[in-house]
Amino acid sequence: MMHLYAFARGLRELEAELETRRFGSLLAVVGADEPDPLQHGLVVEGLLDRADAVLPVRFGERFVTEDELAGAIASRLEALEAQLDHVAGCVEVGVRIVPREEPADGDDGAAYMRARLREQLAADEVHRALAAKARDSVRTNRDAGYLVARADVDGFSQAVQRLLESRPSLDVLCTGPWAPYSFAAAT
């Protein structure tokens, strides 16, 4: 059995329990162990420091034989290579925006909706400002993922910090850098 962790390019070193298989310009990083989701995540994050490009694979992709692995990848090779090109040299920074204070209990419905609208507009503004600094961005409600060049991570986190200071009504939680999970789509 092989567990598939990620696709990579420019891999400089590999942990002892991992192996690679080459498909086109991709290296598939596989291991014989049966990891749990946390172990899978830690292995992928570990690759981030050791490769030029890492495309994370969702937990649970297991293959019994080499042929089965090759077959699953062959039909998607072009799409996978394009995705790896897109995230090359980048990491993902997660940003979660939540209002600092929930509307007070005494507020009527209209006041509640106005408060939510103000929160929404302020959050939209923050996300627009950050998206302009990133190579790509994905947003779902309060969470957003930004694809940021590795060299720009410090500048990006400073921009998040500045936005946080200028918006006292919002709490901004910044996480990462992560492997670019939000930019690795099902194929």
Place this chain on the structure above:
Amino acid sequence: MVERRSLAEQVTLLDLVDRVLNKGVVVTGDVTLSVADVDLVYVGLRLLLASAATLEREAAR
């Protein structure tokens, strides 16, 4: 790893596990249960959740 910690104000275990389970490339098929062409339940073949106890053990290690 130092750079990683300094950026993160609060990286939670939940964030990592959420990413691993819900995002990322998929190269194998999924199973969709349907009746009369209406999808009822979407069941991912990857739905192999570790127990909470397993994760807590890992976190403590």
